[in-house]
Amino acid sequence: MQEFEATEHQHVRYNPLKDEWILVSPHRCKRPWSGQTEQAPEEQPPDPNNPLRAGAVRSSGQRNPNYTSTYVFPNDFPALLERVPEPPTPDHPLFQASQAKGTCRVMCFHPDSAMTIPLMSVTEILAVIDEWINQLQELGRRYTWVQIFENKGAVMGCSNPHPHCQIWASSFLPNEPRVKDRCQKEFYTKYGKPLLVDYLDQEIKKKERIVLQNSEWVALVPYWAAWPYETMLLPINNRPQRMSDLSDSQKMALAEIMKQLCTKYDNLFNCSFPYSMGWHGAPTGPSKKPGDAPHWLFHGIYLPPLLRSATVKKFMVGYEMLAQPQRDLTPEQAADKLRECDHLVHYKNK
């Protein structure tokens, strides 16, 4: 039989952060696509009455201040409230409900509805990072988990094109970070080194999946990526466990690499690239202290749905929901394609 070629031959890969496998079937990219296409994620002129704009009145009747940088306010339709009655103690192991307290905030990145991260200046992105850290510190004192995430694009359920993210803080540790906490702890106990520190060391040696690198950060397509152009942002130095551990130089370099990565994304299919992205670091809460989670490495995750073009996405449906995620190009192929995209000049400025 032929020799194994990852770009030709299906195989499964292990995601050690989640204790899960991914099916990689690169030969499948050859199939024609006649299914649903998305609306190209573009280019309505920005709505002068966008409710997230500086000075606009929101549906709650509240008026935004004339903010000039970032602006944070409580979500008008929060999935989590600070005070709710506790469900009764479960009387059967298969019917367990438990209390969930929390708070949901919206954070605007910029006063102008036509802006996006790749079009903002590094200084403006730095202000976003500073505010993320403020929020994490304030909410992290009370809550076990502070999920900062951005849904970008209508295809990702984002109902407003104004540049913004959400912050959902909760009294419980959600599934994804709970599993990542466990997997990183097990690795640390076994090998005496943080999983993602070891991983990044290897990736810097191998250079096969790195998309961008500066003095402080690496952007790469993880070996176990599920979404076609999924990437991770990993810090090279100092092993920060939470976003609040970042040094000034790490924050500045993060703003730079975020701008460059998002420029590449937009240039890949010449569209404002949709994604969900967010940050994972060690859990927070009243009993947590800086440095108490040496098994953790703080990192960012970008999960973009597009597969073939601005209008054809990957559907994570039947097989993926009921059995296992499946991808149609290798992570190395995705990294190659992203590496080829310009990271300095955005297609809108060409």
Place this chain on the structure above:
Amino acid sequence: MQEFEATEHQHVRYNPLKDEWILVSPHRCKRPWSGQTEQAPEEQPPDPNNPLRAGAVRSSGQRNPNYTSTYVFPNDFPALLERVPEPPTPDHPLFQASQAKGTCRVMCFHPDSAMTIPLMSVTEILAVIDEWINQLQELGRRYTWVQIFENKGAVMGCSNPHPHCQIWASSFLPNEPRVKDRCQKEFYTKYGKPLLVDYLDQEIKKKERIVLQNSEWVALVPYWAAWPYETMLLPINNRPQRMSDLSDSQKMALAEIMKQLCTKYDNLFNCSFPYSMGWHGAPTGPSKKPGDAPHWLFHGIYLPPLLRSATVKKFMVGYEMLAQPQRDLTPEQAADKLRECDHLVHYKNK
């Protein structure tokens, strides 16, 4: 403080089959929706040249026979092939690839492209069930897992409206059944009863989440449902571990309840209700024998994306991908709504 009301107060619920939690935020249904809407899943006249139709020529150049019931053929663009070279043995715990062999088939339910399960006769659906069992038996002799699943509707990535499902058989046990196998085994060891048998007993007593019931099957919204109108089909008698364990009376009653459940689904929003659905039972393979997995109960799963109407779906995005699934109505509310829908007369026949 007020007393706890599941329909008013957010809480988390435990999914014992997957060792995961779900955030239930029913108050959030009150928020207005201004985001992306889907095309109503309707009603092009069936394409007389649909490549899955009896007698049609597929893109591979092959001609379908003039089949009159079900028809199975190999997927022309399979994600899994029977013969592929093996990836090299991993030299690092964070870079593990492993061999994946398998086969992918397409199974048409009916010669007519305008048909769907709720419009088919019980006898025609019974032929589908019989063919599923044939496929499971044939492929299950060689493969560890045989995933039978249907992606229905363009919103679920289905590129062809002809009534059909897919069958992907693999040499590996995928994530979802692997976790379910473990959770059911742990429960069985601890309580001496299959998890889903105990669960169904409780649900039949409580009656809060049951949508349909006949002499052999219950259709219910699981206590831990993540998707708005997610349901499970559970067998009442004989504890079948795999689909191939079903008795004649169970097969006949399954055809009946599938037709009725899908009729309810279509009547909920007066549209051909999109979903991914599939079957889970004990793993297969050369060393497996009937009766060897007493911790398993064979069951069906329906995962429909629609939330508010034929055009507004639930987006499982940022928070859900990075933290935890979240739902906007309680499973009990979903069951109430489905119970109210007619299960005998389909809206197209009214």
